[in-house]
């Protein structure tokens with residue numbers, strides 16, 4: 129049996145707020161003496177029947193009501209990093225949504241301080257490296273994204289890059305060209321969600337107008353042969369999230385997922401969990417689901433893991449160490 133949990137891997141598409149398990153949400157709500165917009169753990173879990181991205185986002189933003197303090201963000205990220213370590217994650221580039229917390233009066237500092245504290249602990253306890261990617265909410269005005277970037281720049285050293293997430297259809301990348309230009313000018317790396325629910329045009333815009341280095345999801349690129357050719361030729365990685373795509377009905381079922389076709393056509397794809405508390409599994413579970421559906425030889429699994437490291441924003445020395453861990457894993461699979 130291929131040991132997919134033991135396979136060393138990077139997670140490149142993970143919203144820390146999407147790792148909020150209902151039990152932790154209610155524990156934090158009790159600690160902060162606030163009422164949750166759901167009556168119980170069971171009631172919250174029962175709301176996990178999503179028709180599309182926006183019906184998920186309604187629950188995702190509502191459940192965040194419990195996140196108030198630096199300690200809350202540290203506890204949230206610690207819980208994720210412990211689980212990720214148990215599923216083979218050696219490096220994690222973690223999205224967070226500051227605008228979703230500023231609205232509740234939670235300062236950016238508290239969010240960043242809590243998350244960086246947990247990352248430092250994970251490095252010490254699990255040998256996991258990692259970093260933070262600040263996401264702008266694309267369904268909010270570009271001026272708000274601009275203000276968040278300005279507020280975040282004093283913490284530039286704590287950030288790997290910027291991303292773009294939230295409700296995609298009707299919110300194309302083009303409105304965010306200027307804020308992404310400023311972020312890149314400040315030395316931040318750039319990624320964006322595109323082609324999750326919206327058409328390939330959004331992926332073209334993310335590449336041409338935002339200057340991103342990776343596309344998050346990007347699965348609808350498969351509908352546009354010229355775009356697939358460009359992604360392959362320019363080695364632009366896609367951070368694919370199979371269980372998320374099934375749960376949010378971006379694909380009819382896993383059998384219909386374009387992952388094998390994208391690989392076949394030469395695109396650099398990685399497997400990730402997106403919002404694992406909501407979608408039925410963490411990153412190792414996503415690897416297992418793909419293996420169960422399509423088959424995954426040790427060689428193919430190792431290729432996916434190598435791509436996760438080469439697609440990451442790791443410095444070369446650490447990347448080489450982690451690629452060697454994949455070689456050792458593959459040699460042990462015989």
Ligand code: ADE
Pocket residue numbers: 143146181188293294295296321324372402403
């Ligand atoms: N925010 C959290 N998860 C997301 C997803 N899958 N797509 C867009 N925005 C998100």
Ligand code: ZN
Pocket residue numbers: 141142143293321344402
């Ligand atoms: Zn996502």
